[in-house]
Amino acid sequence: MVEPQVLPVEEMVSEEEFTDRVEILRELETWYRNIKHRISSSMALISPRRMGKTAVLDKLVNTVFFKDYDVAPFYFKMKREETTLRKFLLEYYTTFFRQYIAYILKDPVLYANNKVDLKALLKLKTGDERVRYVQEEHIKDFIERYEEYDWQDARNHWEDMIKTPEFLGAVLGLHVAVIIDEFQDMKFYIYDIDVIPDDPAKKPMATDLTATYDRQSQSRRAPMLVSGSAVTMIFRTVMGGPLGGRFGFKYLKPMAIEDGATLIKKLLRLRGSDITDELAIYLSSQVNGHPYYVYCCAESDCPDKDFSTKDGIDRIIEYEVTRGKIFGFWETHFAENRKYINQDNDIELG
Ligand SMILES: Nc1ncnc2c1ncn2[C@@H]1O[C@H](COP(=O)(O)OP(=O)(O)O)[C@@H](O)[C@H]1O
Ligand SMILES: [Mg+2]
CATH class of the missing domain: 1.10.8 (Helicase, Ruva Protein; domain 3)
Incomplete structure (x- = not known):
C-alpha cells in the first residue's frame, strides 16, 4: 500500500495552482543546503503584500524537509493577532522544539501537528539520542521555568532562549534554518503585559522582538530567512536599528x-x-x-x-x-498602514 504523503507545511496555494518561482526557489534551496557548511548568512525576502512570499516559503520548507541536507527547518508564521509575550514565548518554542524533533525523526505528521504541546513532546518515546537530549536538557527546563514564573519573567526567558537553535546546532551538529514569515509583525503584535486590555487607550506600546535577533541573525549555525512586506517604510525600521547590515536582501518580483x-x-x-x-x-x-x-x-x-x-x-x-x-485588498492595506504609521511617527515617511 502506498502511504498518502503528508506535507510538513499545509500550503495555501495548492500543488495544481502553484506556478513558476523556479529561480528564487533554486536560490533559496542553495542557501539552505549551505547552512550545513556554515557559509550561509541571514537573508530577507522582500516584496509588497500578496506577491507570493508565503507561497514560496511553504514550498521551500516542504521541499527541503524530504532532502538529506541535514539542516532542520524551523518555520514560524507570524499571525496578525495581538498576543502577550508570555503566550507568544510558549507558542514559538513549542513550534521550534516540535519541528526540530520532527525533522530528526523525519516525521512530517509531527512537524505539521500543532496540537502536540511540550508535555506531549516530552513523553515521546524514541531511541534517538539527539531527541532524548532535546527532551531532557531543553524542553524540561523550558517547562519548569515557564511554570514557575509568571508573565514578568517572559522577556528574560525569551532572551535566554534566543540562542537555543544555534546552541543545538553546535552541540548536536544539526544546524537550523530559522524561517520567519512576516518578520516585521514581531514589532507590532506582542505585548509584554499580563493581559491585553480591551480598551485600546489602556494598551501600552507593543514590545519589539525584532531587535532581540541581533546576535542570532549573525549565526552561521542557525541563520535566518525572514520575509517582509516592504511596501511601507516599516520594513526599513525593522531591519535598520540593531539589525542593520545583518541581512542580505532578495526581492520577490511579480511573475513573468x-x-x-x-x-x-x-x-x-x-x-x-x-x-x-x-x-x-x-x-x-x-x-x-x-x-x-x-x-x-x-x-x-x-x-x-x-x-x-x-x-x-x-x-x-x-x-x-x-x-x-x-x-478590498488595497483598502485593508491602507487602513493597516495608517495604524503602523501612527506607531512609527518618529521616523521619516518614505
Ligand atoms: N507561485 C504562485 N502560484 C500560484 N498562485 C500564487 C503564487 N504566489 C502567489 N499566488 C497567489 O497570490 C496569493 C498571495 O500569495 P502569498 O504567498 O500569500 O503572498 P505574500 O505572502 O507575499 O503576502 C496566493 O493566495 C495565491 O492566490
Ligand atoms: Mg504572506
Whole structure:
C-alpha cells in the first residue's frame, strides 16, 4: 500500500495552482543546503503584500524537509493577532522544539501537528539520542521555568532562549534554518503585559522582538530567512536599528508575463472554464504578472464574467480594481498602514 504523503507545511496555494518561482526557489534551496557548511548568512525576502512570499516559503520548507541536507527547518508564521509575550514565548518554542524533533525523526505528521504541546513532546518515546537530549536538557527546563514564573519573567526567558537553535546546532551538529514569515509583525503584535486590555487607550506600546535577533541573525549555525512586506517604510525600521547590515536582501518580483498567463489558465481550468493563450497573455500583462491579481480575476464576482474577449477581460479588471477583491485588498492595506504609521511617527515617511 502506498502511504498518502503528508506535507510538513499545509500550503495555501495548492500543488495544481502553484506556478513558476523556479529561480528564487533554486536560490533559496542553495542557501539552505549551505547552512550545513556554515557559509550561509541571514537573508530577507522582500516584496509588497500578496506577491507570493508565503507561497514560496511553504514550498521551500516542504521541499527541503524530504532532502538529506541535514539542516532542520524551523518555520514560524507570524499571525496578525495581538498576543502577550508570555503566550507568544510558549507558542514559538513549542513550534521550534516540535519541528526540530520532527525533522530528526523525519516525521512530517509531527512537524505539521500543532496540537502536540511540550508535555506531549516530552513523553515521546524514541531511541534517538539527539531527541532524548532535546527532551531532557531543553524542553524540561523550558517547562519548569515557564511554570514557575509568571508573565514578568517572559522577556528574560525569551532572551535566554534566543540562542537555543544555534546552541543545538553546535552541540548536536544539526544546524537550523530559522524561517520567519512576516518578520516585521514581531514589532507590532506582542505585548509584554499580563493581559491585553480591551480598551485600546489602556494598551501600552507593543514590545519589539525584532531587535532581540541581533546576535542570532549573525549565526552561521542557525541563520535566518525572514520575509517582509516592504511596501511601507516599516520594513526599513525593522531591519535598520540593531539589525542593520545583518541581512542580505532578495526581492520577490511579480511573475513573468508568460507565467502569469500559465497561472490564469490553470486557475480557470480548475474552475471548469478556459481562456485562449493570447488572451491569457493579455490578462497577465494587464496586471503585470501579479499572482494575486491574476487570482482575483479568476475568482471575480464581476457580472457576466467573460474571459473570451479583450473587452470582457478589461471589464473584469475594471470591476476588481474599483469594487472587487483587488479594491478590498488595497483598502485593508491602507487602513493597516495608517495604524503602523501612527506607531512609527518618529521616523521619516518614505
Ligand atoms: N507561485 C504562485 N502560484 C500560484 N498562485 C500564487 C503564487 N504566489 C502567489 N499566488 C497567489 O497570490 C496569493 C498571495 O500569495 P502569498 O504567498 O500569500 O503572498 P505574500 O505572502 O507575499 O503576502 C496566493 O493566495 C495565491 O492566490
Ligand atoms: Mg504572506
